[in-house]
Amino acid sequence: GDISDSVDIISMSLGSSGHPDDPISKAVDSAAKLGVVAVVAAGNSGVEGDGLCGSGYNSICSPGTSRNAITVGAVDKNGIAGFSSRGPVRINEEVFIKPDILAPGIMVCAAASGENKEFCDRERLHVQLSGTSMATPFISGMAALLKQKNPDWNHFDIKSAFVNSALKLKEDRDPIRESGGIVDLSKSLNTRLLFYPSSLNFNGEDEISLTIKNLGEPRIIILSSDGIVSGNLQCGTVSFEPSSIMIGTNEERKISIRLNFDEMVGGEYYWYINVDDGEIDYQIPASFFRIN
Numbered sequence: 707g708d709i710s711d712s713v714d715i716i717s718m719s720l721g722s723s724g725h726p727d728d729p730i731s732k733a734v735d736s737a738a739k740l741g742v743v744a745v746v747a748a749g750n751s752g753v754e755g756d757g758l759c760g761s762g763y764n765s766i767c768s769p770g771t772s773r774n775a776i777t778v779g780a781v782d783k784n785g786i787a788g789f790s791s792r793g794p795v796r797i798n799e800e801v802f803i804k805p806d807i808l809a810p811g812i813m814v815c816a817a818a819s820g821e822n823k824e825f826c827d828r829e830r831l832h833v834q835l836s837g838t839s840m841a842t843p844f845i846s847g848m849a850a851l852l853k854q855k856n857p858d859w860n861h862f863d864i865k866s867a868f869v870n871s872a873l874k875l876k877e878d879r880d881p882i883r884e885s886g887g888i889v890d891l892s893k894s895l896n897t898r899l900l901f902y903p904s905s906l907n908f909n910g911e912d913e914i915s916l917t918i919k920n921l922g923e924p925r926i927i928i929l930s931s932d933g934i935v936s937g938n939l940q941c942g943t944v945s946f947e948p949s950s951i952m953i954g955t956n957e958e959r960k961i962s963i964r965l966n967f968d969e970m971v972g973g974e975y976y977w978y979i980n981v982d983d984g985e986i987d988y989q990i991p992a993s994f995f996r997i998n
Contacts, residue, residue: 714853715743717846719839723759725797727984731772738774738861743853745846746775747838748805754788763882765791766804771842776849776865777804780811781888785875787811789840792992794974795883801995802972803881803905803971808888811841841946845975848891855895863888864900867894868903870981871989881905881976881991883910899981904977906963906992913964916990918981927951934965934994935977942967944979944992965994972996 715723716737724731734744749767768790770777780787786808793804796888813827816821818833826834845868859867871893872886885905902917911917918927931944947962963979974995981988 708722713742714848715745717843718744718746718769719837719842721747721749721759721770722769724771726771726773726795726800727797728768728771730769732870734769735774736774738772738901741860743846743849743864744772744774744775745849746752746777746841747842748777748779748960750789750837750839752786752788752792755791756766756789759791763792764794764796766793766795767791767821770804771795773802774865774897775806775819776845776861776863776868777806778804778845779808779884779964780836780838780840781808782810782812786883787836789836790841793885794976799995799997800907801993802907803885803976803991806865806885806905807872808875808884809841809844811838812836812954813932814838814840816843816957845889848894851891852894859922862904866900866902866904870899870901870990872898872989876991879978881978881993885991886962886989893986897988898900898925898986899927899983901981901988901990904990905991908965908992908994910994910996912967913962916961916963916979917958918953918961919958920955922955924952924954925983927953929961929963929979930982931977931979931992933977934967941975946976949971975983 717847731857751765753762779790780810795802813834869886873888873890900919933940941964979990
């Protein structure tokens with residue numbers, strides 16, 4: 707048959723215990739590399755969760771554990787939902803920041819199925835449910851709007867537009883709980899910068915590179931960071947080469963980012979890198995992991 711009108715977006719509200727190299731996570735990775743936008747629920751195994759994929763931190767369900775997936779956590783009016791799975795995702799000597807983005811997931815009114823009786827309309831056709839499975843379709847629908855506006859965008863473009871343009875939570879920020887923050891559709895639709903990768907995972911390396919693409923008019927971009935943090939303890943600084951650049955329209959520039967520790971350390975560290983284009987602030991979640 708004719709498959710020229712191929713799938714643009716996959717929305718996966720499902721999950722079970724797993725890891726980044728399990729078959730379903732690898733399948734999601736492959737789909738993303740082929741250009742399909744892959745949006746996946748993080749799971750409901752947070753501090754007040756179901757325990758299916760752990761409890762509290764380190765509880766992301768597969769295929770939300772996929773390295774490439776846009777993994778979605780849930781928020782309520784007070785911040786991240788108690789049931790929403792937290793990161794990071796670990797495998798061997800690698801650590802990845804997850805989830806990638808947060809969306810509403812509390813008492814969402816949706817089409818009914820089965821015998822569920824928590825109806826939210828007079829016609830008894832819709833039910834109210836909570837979970838990252840309810841948050842995921844919000845992101846999938848927003849991805850469709852981004853794809854409609856930018857037909858040439860691939861999975862990684864859309865992932866950056868979400869993660870790096872998100873709204874910060876009011877509470878103390880934690881990349882392995884919220885990554886970019888709460889989705890901001892307006893800012894994502896009008897983003898002027900894209901970042902590859904959208905989250906930086908150093909995994910034992912002291913220096914890696916970040917690619918920035920400018921979609922708008924030529925502009926000066928300034929990078930900064932509050933430093934490498936473990937809890938409330940600052941353990942070093944972050945340097946950029948260059949730290950300030952002029953970038954032209956549709957131009958891509960590569961930045962070298964180096965970690966400067968106060969002493970040789972092991973363990974896990976999570977923080978944010980800030981990018982200022984003169985009018986809009988962007989944030990890039992970052993992590994470092996090294997075995998002592």
